[in-house]
Amino acid sequence: MGKVLEVKDLKISFKTFFGEVEAVRGISFDVGKRETVAIVGESGCGKSVTANSIMQLLPMPPAFFKGGEILFNGENLLDKTEKEMKEIRGNQISMVFQDPMTSLNPTMKIGDQIVEGLREHRKLTQKEAEQKAIEMLDLVAVPQPEKRIHQYPHEFSGGMRQRVMIALAMVSTPQLLIADEPTTALDVTVQAQILELMKTLQDRLDMSIILITHDLGVVADMSDRVIVMYAGQIVEQGTVDDIFYRPGHPYTRRLLASVPHPNLSKDEPLQAIEGSPPDLYVPPKGCAFYDRCDRAMKICKDHMPEFISHGDSHCSRCWLHHPMAKQVQDLGKEGA
Amino acid sequence: MNPLISVRNLKKHFDVGEGMLKAVDGISFDIHEGETFGLVGESGCGKSTAGRTMIRLYEPTEGELLFNGQNVYELSSREMKEVRKNFQMIFQDPYACLNPRMTVEDIVAEPLDIHKICHSKKERRKRVMELLELVGLGKEHAMRFPHEFSGGQRQRVGIARALALNPKFIVCDEPISALDVSIQAQVVNLLKDLQAKLGLTYLFIAHDLSMVRYISDRVAVMYLGHIMELADSEELYNTPLHPYTKALLSAIPIPNPKEQRNRHRIMLEGDVPSPINPPQGCRFVDRCMYATDICRQKTPRLEEVKTGHHVACHLVKEINKEVL
Numbered sequence: 267m268g269k270v271l272e273v274k275d276l277k278i279s280f281k282t283f284f285g286e287v288e289a290v291r292g293i294s295f296d297v298g299k300r301e302t303v304a305i306v307g308e309s310g311c312g313k314s315v316t317a318n319s320i321m322q323l324l325p326m327p328p329a330f331f332k333g334g335e336i337l338f339n340g341e342n343l344l345d346k347t348e349k350e351m352k353e354i355r356g357n358q359i360s361m362v363f364q365d366p367m368t369s370l371n372p373t374m375k376i377g378d379q380i381v382e383g384l385r386e387h388r389k390l391t392q393k394e395a396e397q398k399a400i401e402m403l404d405l406v407a408v409p410q411p412e413k414r415i416h417q418y419p420h421e422f423s424g425g426m427r428q429r430v431m432i433a434l435a436m437v438s439t440p441q442l443l444i445a446d447e448p449t450t451a452l453d454v455t456v457q458a459q460i461l462e463l464m465k466t467l468q469d470r471l472d473m474s475i476i477l478i479t480h481d482l483g484v485v486a487d488m489s490d491r492v493i494v495m496y497a498g499q500i501v502e503q504g505t506v507d508d509i510f511y512r513p514g515h516p517y518t519r520r521l522l523a524s525v526p527h528p529n530l531s532k533d534e535p536l537q538a539i540e541g542s543p544p545d546l547y548v549p550p551k552g553c554a555f556y557d558r559c560d561r562a563m564k565i566c567k568d569h570m571p572e573f574i575s576h577g578d579s580h581c582s583r584c585w586l587h588h589p590m591a592k593q594v595q596d597l598g599k600e601g602a
Numbered sequence: 603m604n605p606l607i608s609v610r611n612l613k614k615h616f617d618v619g620e621g622m623l624k625a626v627d628g629i630s631f632d633i634h635e636g637e638t639f640g641l642v643g644e645s646g647c648g649k650s651t652a653g654r655t656m657i658r659l660y661e662p663t664e665g666e667l668l669f670n671g672q673n674v675y676e677l678s679s680r681e682m683k684e685v686r687k688n689f690q691m692i693f694q695d696p697y698a699c700l701n702p703r704m705t706v707e708d709i710v711a712e713p714l715d716i717h718k719i720c721h722s723k724k725e726r727r728k729r730v731m732e733l734l735e736l737v738g739l740g741k742e743h744a745m746r747f748p749h750e751f752s753g754g755q756r757q758r759v760g761i762a763r764a765l766a767l768n769p770k771f772i773v774c775d776e777p778i779s780a781l782d783v784s785i786q787a788q789v790v791n792l793l794k795d796l797q798a799k800l801g802l803t804y805l806f807i808a809h810d811l812s813m814v815r816y817i818s819d820r821v822a823v824m825y826l827g828h829i830m831e832l833a834d835s836e837e838l839y840n841t842p843l844h845p846y847t848k849a850l851l852s853a854i855p856i857p858n859p860k861e862q863r864n865r866h867r868i869m870l871e872g873d874v875p876s877p878i879n880p881p882q883g884c885r886f887v888d889r890c891m892y893a894t895d896i897c898r899q900k901t902p903r904l905e906e907v908k909t910g911h912h913v914a915c916h917l918v919k920e921i922n923k924e925v926l
Contacts, residue, residue, distance in 0.1 A: 423874075454811065455644065455849060457853065457855075483856055521783060525787075526813055532817075538784060538785075539788075
């Protein structure tokens with residue numbers, strides 16, 4: 267499978283009044299053609315910063331790249347000029363954001379917003395572009411597109427606005443779609459519609475998707491592979507089945523256990539993860555999960571674990587899997 | 603057993619200029635002492651308005667709320683102040699519901715001040731410390747300001763404030779939806795502990811259906827101001843009878859890839875219609891795959907079809923032949 271995107275040892279920091287925040291601390295992953303890769307993690311773990319950095323949408327300063335590469339079809343995006351990035355952005359890589367109300371221009375008709383995007387990237391007459399805009403709305407199943415292009419965002423419901431956002435992202439049939447919490451602001455029945463739509467479009471357009479979400483149900487539904495982030499690092503990655511049925515990192519296990527399972531009895535407490543993630547002004551020397559981990563060892567405090575492979579594409583960053591570590595029976599064999 | 607709270611034909615309409623927005627349009631149910639009653643539905647279904655009207659933050663358009671046999675809506679404001687000690691609320695947004703200029707001590711003590719419960723500074727401080735300890739915060743937190751806390755900790759402060767007056771009944775309006783998954787579990791565990799310890803009764807409003815299933819004893823499903831179905835939570839989740847409940851439950855993504863892949867999803871077409879001047883008949887009629895003429899003409903009543911299982915659907919018997 268060809269690789270569309272390769273991220274290598276990416277490091278991003280923010281300069282703030284109080285010092286430097288190391289938001290992304292050396293992450294590497296890739297995305298194959300037609301593959302859906304989910305990035306999960308809690309707020310502040312760096313998942314959105316990663317997504318925005320691929321599109322180079324981070325405000326610089328305060329943000330700056332400390333190292334690493336983002337290879338898109340083999341070319342490093344960090345070497346591109348702003349003009350070249352403009353070509354790629356919206357053409358080959360598109361993005362869908364969480365909040366469709368703030369991402370659309372409230373003073374412009376829906377049709378005009380799509381036409382603007384189309385004419386930015388392609389030589390089309392106004393008439394042709396309008397025709398195309400209607401087709402795009404039809405593609406994302408907005409009813410009566412001929413009528414709807416003359417309406418404003420406030421005349422659309424949340425789900426319909428998110429469809430428009432997806433239509434905007436699709437105008438140039440991108441190879442890679444980055445969806446940052448695309449359904450978080452939506453109701454479940456509408457969420458189901460939007461996720462279904464994304465799958466259909468992926469099949470039709472041969473697109474790769476990076477899906478950023480904190481909803482493990484959405485991850486199970488949509489993704490081929492999963493990347494788990496914690497405190498600016500990847501702590502585990504693998505296929506969706508690896509992550510859900512053979513989780514290797516204690517954080518992944520605890521995260522999965524903290525959502526109520528349908529068979530959970532009401533008398534059992536939920537398995538909360540006590541405490542909160544570390545402050546990234548002063549990132550910990552050792553494993554970032556040390557303070558909250560129920561299996562922490564001495565070495566975890568001061569030494570950062572390396573990735574240890576559990577098979578083909580499955581690896582996690584935890585000392586428990588080191589060959590010299592005391593073998594833990596149940597680890598990595600739970601679930602299923 | 604007499605219920606702690608009885609809601610009878612509660613209505614709350616708002617005049618929005620272009621018509622009447624019927625946010626809550628005639629709902630009735632009982633909540634028993636010590637129970638958690640879940641209220642679920644999609645945005646705009648009226649669940650939050652129902653919660654707020656129940657504790658009289660909004661004046662109802664019509665209806666009764668019986669608390670200890672007394673209709674709360676008929677009380678004068680002085681009588682209401684006394685009764686209000688029993689009703690508290692925990693809000694959704696832990697960032698917006700705490701005054702950023704007040705210390706945690708003053709925030710938690712505000713209900714005590716309003717009702718003039720404590721007669722000395724020492725007594726007030728003692729009570730605040732008790733409350734903070736109860737929700738898992740320490741003495742050192744009392745003098746800090748809200749911005750120094752994480753979302754989960756702020757929600758704990760909000761809970762401590764709600765407990766200050768020893769209430770009987772707490773409306774939890776989406777108390778966890780602004781929090782991260784791992785923190786959600788902390789707060790839910792805390793709410794359950796407090797319930798066991800203090801004998802609290804909750805109205806738990808949420809759109810996260812799996813969490814509601816876990817925390818609630820009984821659940822009501824709302825759609826456009828009406829209750830569509832009401833049952834014990836296990837019963838509701840295992841054998842939903844209303845077409846809307848079925849679709850809603852099938853839309854929750856399950857965090858289990860194998861189950862998720864083999865699942866049959868009932869896809870609803872379109873969006874929730876506007877609650878402004880809603881038409882006669884069943885509120886769900888335009889999106890229902892079973893809808894017939896009677897559904898357009900007559901609003902179905904919420905009726906008990908099995909013990910403890912209430913459904914508002916004309917066709918419930920025909921649709922659910924296997925179970926009814």
